[in-house]
Amino acid sequence: DQQVKQNSPSLSVQEGRISILNCDYTNSMFDYFLWYKKYPAEGPTFLISISSIKDKNEDGRFTVFLNKSAKHLSLHIVPSQPGDSAVYFCAASSGAGSYQLTFGKGTKLSVIP
Amino acid sequence: EAQVTQNPRYLITVTGKKLTVTCSQNMNHEYMSWYRQDPGLGLRQIYYSMNVEVTDKGDVPEGYKVSRKEKRNFPLILESPSPNQTSLYFCASSLVGRKETQYFGPGTRLLVL
Numbered sequence: 009d010q011q012v013k014q015n016s017p018s019l020s021v022q023e024g025r026i027s028i029l030n031c032d033y034t035n036s037m038f039d040y041f042l043w044y045k046k047y048p049a050e051g052p053t054f055l056i057s058i059s060s061i062k063d064k065n066e067d068g069r070f071t072v073f074l075n076k077s078a079k080h081l082s083l084h085i086v087p088s089q090p091g092d093s094a095v096y097f098c099a100a101s102s103g104a105g106s107y108q109l110t111f112g113k114g115t116k117l118s119v120i121p
Numbered sequence: 122e123a124q125v126t127q128n129p130r131y132l133i134t135v136t137g138k139k140l141t142v143t144c145s146q147n148m149n150h151e152y153m154s155w156y157r158q159d160p161g162l163g164l165r166q167i168y169y170s171m172n173v174e175v176t177d178k179g180d181v182p183e184g185y186k187v188s189r190k191e192k193r194n195f196p197l198i199l200e201s202p203s204p205n206q207t208s209l210y211f212c213a214s215s216l217v218g219r220k221e222t223q224y225f226g227p228g229t230r231l232l233v234l
Contacts (some may be wrong), residue, residue, distance in 0.1 A: 014163075049228070051225025052225045053225065107217075109164075110180075111164040112163050113162060
C-alpha cells in the first residue's frame with residue numbers, strides 16, 4: 009500500500025508559467041515532508057521541506073504548501089525555467105528521530121521554452 | 122568537494138554471483154542509507170546506518186546485507202543476486218539531525234541475468 013502518492017507521472021508547463029506538483033499521503037503519523045529533484049544519471053537532490061506545524065514554506069521560486077486535513081502537499085515553482093525540467097519526488101517521514109523517508113513515485117516535469 | 126561516491130556505476134552480473142556495491146562519503150556524516158529505484162515504484166529504502174556498527178532494515182531489506190565498519194563507507198552486499206534485484210541503487214548520507222539534507226550518490230545501475 010503506497011503511503012505517499014504522486015498521481016501525475018508527468019507534467020508539461022510553458023516557461024515563465026507556474027508549475028504545480030501534487031502529493032498525497034495516507035499515513036497520519038508523517039510529520040515532515042520533503043521534495044527532491046532528480047536529473048537523469050544523477051542522484052536526487054534536496055529541494056525544500058516543510059514540517060507539519062507549518063502550512064507553507066518558501067525558498068526563492070519554490071514554495072511548498074501543506075494541507076494536513078486533506079493529507080495533501082504541493083510544490084509550486086514560479087516562474088518555471090527550462091532548467092527545472094527533472095523528476096520531482098515527494099517524501100515523508102514520521103518522528104523527529106526518524107530517518108526513514110517514504111518516497112512517492114515521482115513526477116516528471118518538462119518546462120517548454 | 123563534498124560528495125557521495127558509488128562504485129561501480131554500472132554492473133551486469135548473473136544470478137547467484139556475489140557482488141558488492143561500494144559507497145563512500147567525505148562529509149563525516151553519521152547517517153548513511155541505501156535505496157533502490159524501480160519504474161513505477163519510486164525510491165524504497167533498503168538499509169540504513171545511524172553510525173559505525175549501527176545498521177537497521179528499511180522497507181525492502183530481503184536479499185541484501187550491509188556493514189558499517191568505518192564512518193565513511195557503507196557497502197551494499199548481494200550474497201546471491203536474483204533478477205528481481207535488477208534496479209537502480211542510490212546511496213545517501215547526512216548529518217544526524219539534518220535528515221532533510223541527505224546527499225545522494227550518482228547511482229549504480231545493476232542488471233542481474
